[in-house]
Amino acid sequence: MKQQKDIIGQRKEKIQKLIESGVELFPNDYRVSHTVKDIQGLLDGQSSDLSEDTRFSVAGRIMAINRFGKSSFLRFKDRTGQLQAYIRKDKVGDDAYDLYKKMDIGDFIGMAGPMFQTKTGEWTLLADSLRLIAKAMRPLPEKFHGLKDPEKRYRQRYLDLIMNPEVRDLFVKRSKLVHAIRMFLIDRDFLEVETPMMQPLPGGADARPFKTYHHALNMELFLRIAPELYLKRLVTGGFERVFEINRNFRNEGISTQHNPEFTMLEFYQAYATYEDLMTLTEEMFQSVAKSVNGLSEVEYQGELIDFSQSWKRIPLLDSLEQIAGVDPALFENKEKLMNFGLSKGIPFGDQARESVGIGKIMTKLFDILVEPKLIQPTFITGYPVEVSPLSRRNRENPDLTDRFELFIAGREIANGFSELNDPEDQKNRFLRQLDTKEEGDETPEMIDEDYIRALEYGMPPTAGEGIGIDRLAMLLTNSASIRDVILFPHMKHSEKS
């Protein structure tokens, strides 16, 4: 007989013995009367229900075992928390105790019995019956150090969630965050909608899309890079306040700030302006931060971020002047502005000299010289038309738009603007975008004619905004990497087992 000596092999031998003795490894008829939290609630109230006559039926995963000869302590957890149980041979009987001796850390166990206090005063379930509920074939990571290897944590998130309670708490917070946003908008009469993830033309942003193919329709489709153009069709259709919280897909690099699929909130409000949305955003963040953390401030990577006051609103050009030290005279001259950037060590691609206008130079300077310095929540307003193809022109300066971006902790968190609802202007801007399309861009040489047509039917004056949910989640959970707030971040295929 070949002896398997690795842990999984040992475990499988034990399982074989359990099967031979007639134990069901994966029953599904166990009924739970109380969660751990239910019991702890009774303990806090020192309820009379804790008398010896009251039995609790609980279930969960075994996390630790202290075995003695004919008795044993174990710690198990369910979705609500951890609890200790005490198993005595003379309480559960010989057969059950033999079964228990073959059970392992990681197994799911069901137990029933009253609560009692140990010598040290810890409330503990005194099991008078127990059952195996689900067998674990693989051992859990070590109890003290847990699972630390970041690669394994991302690739096997279930293990990360079992072993690291703070990870579990983080994703609970993320869920609360999304819920709080939803409630905030619904309270303000916004309608939640779902628009296509697969689009014949990827619009609403400037990014490389994922391409796919629908065989029955015999057509190429793109995973959406933004829902914007569909949501505005809905505003045209009479849904004057809409929002969508859903995934966008961008076929670009992966980093601590970028995942190929990420979650975006977009919302649109008719008869509002970008200035209204800035105020709404302040209210939303204050409300959401309180729902998630109980505070309207949060510590992020050593900086205390305060959402409670109203936030600075700085025009883009002023920010370049005040924060990056750019001489405003340079704003009139693309060459001189670019030379200023080069003197600061900012590389511009070769084609920047030819096809790109001064607006893109300005935003490039901003990205490098200003953005990292915007730690407290700050709205930057007045973006050049050139980089804002869907935004309404500013009344006083038609080269700029009524648009803002929100920066917190040196990062872009939100982008909003008064929407361009003039179909002629919109069509011309789409056409101009086609002219400046970069080489290698696989997006079809087409503009979204139906979106133009929708605008031609008339869209009310509207303001809209997108907020990166992952980045907001990072902020509210003090996470340095986007992977820490995405349950299953994308990884390369691994050859390791």
Added chain:
RNA sequence: GGGUCGUUAACUCAGUCGGUAGAGUAUCUGCCUUUUAAGCAGAGAGUCGCGCGUUCGAGCCGCGCACGACCCA
């Protein structure tokens, strides 16, 4: 794309000068009916990420590759 670091038992990690692969936890056996990372005695467990090279000899040195982390672009 570039740089730095990492990959050793199920997990967390040591591994000196290139000379038989180590610890703790976990696992297995025995003892133990109030433990708290329980205790005591014993045992088993390794494709040292993968490949090539240098060498009498490579976990360790060199080259290449894979995957990951961080920084830079």
